[in-house]
Amino acid sequence: MATKESQAGKLVRGLASKLKAPVKPAIAAADRATPIADARKAGREITKAMLENAAKDNLFLHFTNHAQFPKGKIPIIVKAEGHHFWDIDGNKYFDGISSLFSVNIGHGRERLAEAAAKQMKQLDYFPIWSHAHPTSIELSERILSYAPKNLTRVFFTTGGGEANETAWKLAKQYFKLMGKPTKHKVISRAVAYHGTSHGALSMTGIPAMKKQFEPLVPSTFRVPNTNWYRAPEEFETEEAFTNWAADRLEEMILFEDPDTVAAFIFEPVQNSGGCFTAPNSYFKKIREICDKYDVLLIADETIDGFGRTGAMFASERYEIEPDMLVCAKGLTSAYAPLGALLLAEKLFEPFKKGALFPHGYTYGGHPVSCAVALENLNVFDEEDLVGNVRRNEGAFKETLEKLRDLPIVGDVRGVGYFWAIELVKNKQTKETFNDKEADRLLRGILSHRMFEEGLYCRSDDRGDPVVQLAPPLTIGPDQFTEIEQILRGCLIEAHREM
Ligand SMILES: Cc1ncc(COP(=O)(O)O)c(C=O)c1O
Numbered sequence: 001m002a003t004k005e006s007q008a009g010k011l012v013r014g015l016a017s018k019l020k021a022p023v024k025p026a027i028a029a030a031d032r033a034t035p036i037a038d039a040r041k042a043g044r045e046i047t048k049a050m051l052e053n054a055a056k057d058n059l060f061l062h063f064t065n066h067a068q069f070p071k072g073k074i075p076i077i078v079k080a081e082g083h084h085f086w087d088i089d090g091n092k093y094f095d096g097i098s099s100l101f102s103v104n105i106g107h108g109r110e111r112l113a114e115a116a117a118k119q120m121k122q123l124d125y126f127p128i129w130s131h132a133h134p135t136s137i138e139l140s141e142r143i144l145s146y147a148p149k150n151l152t153r154v155f156f157t158t159g160g161g162e163a164n165e166t167a168w169k170l171a172k173q174y175f176k177l178m179g180k181p182t183k184h185k186v187i188s189r190a191v192a193y194h195g196t197s198h199g200a201l202s203m204t205g206i207p208a209m210k211k212q213f214e215p216l217v218p219s220t221f222r223v224p225n226t227n228w229y230r231a232p233e234e235f236e237t238e239e240a241f242t243n244w245a246a247d248r249l250e251e252m253i254l255f256e257d258p259d260t261v262a263a264f265i266f267e268p269v270q271n272s273g274g275c276f277t278a279p280n281s282y283f284k285k286i287r288e289i290c291d292k293y294d295v296l297l298i299a300d301e302t303i304d305g306f307g308r309t310g311a312m313f314a315s316e317r318y319e320i321e322p323d324m325l326v327c328a329k330g331l332t333s334a335y336a337p338l339g340a341l342l343l344a345e346k347l348f349e350p351f352k353k354g355a356l357f358p359h360g361y362t363y364g365g366h367p368v369s370c371a372v373a374l375e376n377l378n379v380f381d382e383e384d385l386v387g388n389v390r391r392n393e394g395a396f397k398e399t400l401e402k403l404r405d406l407p408i409v410g411d412v413r414g415v416g417y418f419w420a421i422e423l424v425k426n427k428q429t430k431e432t433f434n435d436k437e438a439d440r441l442l443r444g445i446l447s448h449r450m451f452e453e454g455l456y457c458r459s460d461d462r463g464d465p466v467v468q469l470a471p472p473l474t475i476g477p478d479q480f481t482e483i484e485q486i487l488r489g490c491l492i493e494a495h496r497e498m
Contacts, residue, residue, distance in 0.1 A: 048088050051076055068443075075451075080107030083472045083479065085456070096457035096483055097470050101271070101303040101418075102334035105379045106472035112335045112375050119371035128156060128365040135370035142377055143331070143340060146312035150321050153348045156365030157339040160302030160328035161195020164265065166341045167298045167324045168199050169359055171262040174296075177350040183262040183294070185219040187252050191273040191463045192225065194265060194300055203265055206272060206462050221256060223248040225270050226278040229411040229422060230430070230464070242282035250289045258293035263324075265298040268314035273463030274420030275413050283320045296323040296347075302339070303418070306330025307380065307473045310389045310416035317415075323347065333376045336369035385473040389416045392476055399480040400469070403488060408495040417473055420466040421487070425498075437498065438465040445497050449490040455483065467491075 035050045055074045060066075076088040083095050083106055098104055119135060128136055140154035155170075157163045168186055175183035188194065188203045195201065201210055202217040205225075210216060224245045228238045235241035253261050264286065270276040290297040299322035304314035307330060311317035315325060324347070328339035351357055363369075380386065393416050400419055403409045410424030410432075423441065425431045433441055442459035446467065450457060458468040469483065 048076075051088065082106045082108060083475050091454070093451070093454050093456045094479070094482065094486070095472065096455050097468065098472050099334060100329070101308065101470045102329040104306050104308065104330040104473050105333040105376055105383075105385065106474045109333075109335070109375075109379065111379070112333070112372050115371045115375035116336060116368050119368045123367050125367060127360075127362060129360055133367045133370075135367045135374060136365040139365075139370040139373050142374060143327070143342065146316075147325060147342050148313070148315050148321050150323075150344050151325055151342040152345040153343045155341040155343065156370075157328075157341065157361055158337045158363045158366070158369075159195075159339040160300070160326055161197050161200040161339075162361060162364070163302070163326040163328060163339040163341040164194045164200040164203065164298075164300060165197050166359060167265070167326060168203065168263065170324070170341070170343070170347060170357065171296050171298075173355075173357060174347050174350065175262055177355050180259070180294070182260050185221065185256055185261045187221045187223055187249060187256075187261060187264045187295075189225040189266050189270065190222050191227075192265075192267060192270055192300075193272040193462065209462070219260075221252055223252050225273060226276045226282060227273060227463070228276070229413065239279050239281055242278045243285065245278075246282055246285040246289065249286055250292075253289065253293045253295060258295070261293065261295050263296040263298050264290055265300055267300045267302075267304055268318050268320060269304050269309050269415055269418060271303045271418075271468075272460070274411075274422055274460065274466035274468060275415070275418055277413065277415050278318075280318050283318045287321065290323075298322060298324045298326065300326045302326055302328045303330075303470070306333075307386045307389055308416055308418045308470060310386065310393050312380075312386055331376070332369055332373045333379075335376065336366070336372040337363065338366070338369035338373055339364075383474070388476070389473050392480075393417065395477045396480050399477070399484045402484055403491065406488070406491050406495065408491055408498075414469075417469075417471055417475075419469045421468075421491075423465045423467065423491075423494075432464045433461075433498075435461075441465060441494060441498055442467075445494045446490060449493055450486065453486045453490060455486040455490075457483075457487075 036046055036054055039046050039050065052074060055076065077085050078088050079086045084092055085095055085107060086092050123133055126133055136156060143154055144151060155166055157166055172184050175181065186203050188205055190205045192205045194203045199217050201213060202220045204210065205222045226242050226245055228241060231241040249264060287297060299315050299320060301313055305327035306312065309317055313325065315322055323344045325342040331340060332338045396417065400412050400421065403421060404412055407427055408423050409421055410427055410430055411422040413420055425433050438461040442461055442465055447459045460466050460468060
């Protein structure tokens, strides 16, 4: 006897037949124009116009005002070699900023490509979640061999921002495990940039970059940086000024209650605002303050690391012993994405005993990136790139200092192969440009003029307007003169036009 079908059975049968019916997507993939794919399939040439149009139609570029591009004019970079790169029209540029403070060994090193290919053939990928692979193991040992000796562990990420994010999360969990659960706040410095994820951006000291994304992660606080050029006149020496700046850290810890403060993050040489250095006494003092209140000291060496400041780590140059050190960029010279957080053994202790750090990234410590990093470090050692920076930094400084004779140049500052030229409206009073003027000066005039003259460097007004230089560590005095000559012409013109 046939049984009567239940209501639920009917519903299930109806759904099943619906699921079998072909689903029409809202926009069929076939409706989209794919001129590049079509040309590839047909074996036709991929033209410049195709790339320019597709770039405009499909890409959302980072930190980019898309309204600036007239039709089809997004610059397309097609090749690079040494300290030069070329655009799609065949124009050659001097890479005065190592692309993004990153390509420290210079472009086009075949041996890094070979190291990547070899690793891909051996072990393309495996996560470092409860497993390890030889390149991540070897690289952790190698990085630590250059680091301050109190740092004994490496947590790999894919970049600097992730490593900063990791540092804060680790600090919070560490204090919870140590029975100090209220220690969670982070203090950072004015105008410093630490990345774009919610945590890293919260620690960033640039309000204009943050307001679109607020509310951010609460519990971060700013103290003064070490901008000596803009120091109040009452300070007679840089040491007196930076001593005062360090005191503000102690004051902030006390304002916020030491029982709630987990960490202080800083760059030994701060990039954003334009290469703010400090005397060793400043770093000694912030270390003492952090020790006094059980606050972890985090050195963000995303840019400073790997030779940029004339030492493998700026912490070495300035005799800093941070509890955590963040690095990225120069670690692979940007041939592959990789970042790392180095930490003191005391921070690892509770995890050694069984606590779990529930944190990680799919591509953190990717075996191919680690292989590339190892080969990159071989280049550093074989070519003594840090020695090259140390031998030439005086000549670089001297050459750039020549620009001080220009009325628009207020300051030239930096260290190693990491320099900023601050531009001012009035040299005597140090009056700076207002936001609108700075925008016109940097983006309206200077960036274009320098690019036209074949020099790629950074024009930045996250603090007061600066032009920044961070060339590959391979260059020497001839190239310093080339940079100075191009800059001189562009700055004279920019001054005339303002
Ligand atoms: C000092 C500093 N920290 C963090 C970051 C963020 O690094 P990433 O872009 O690799 O996340 C940067 C990037 O330029 C940086 O300069």
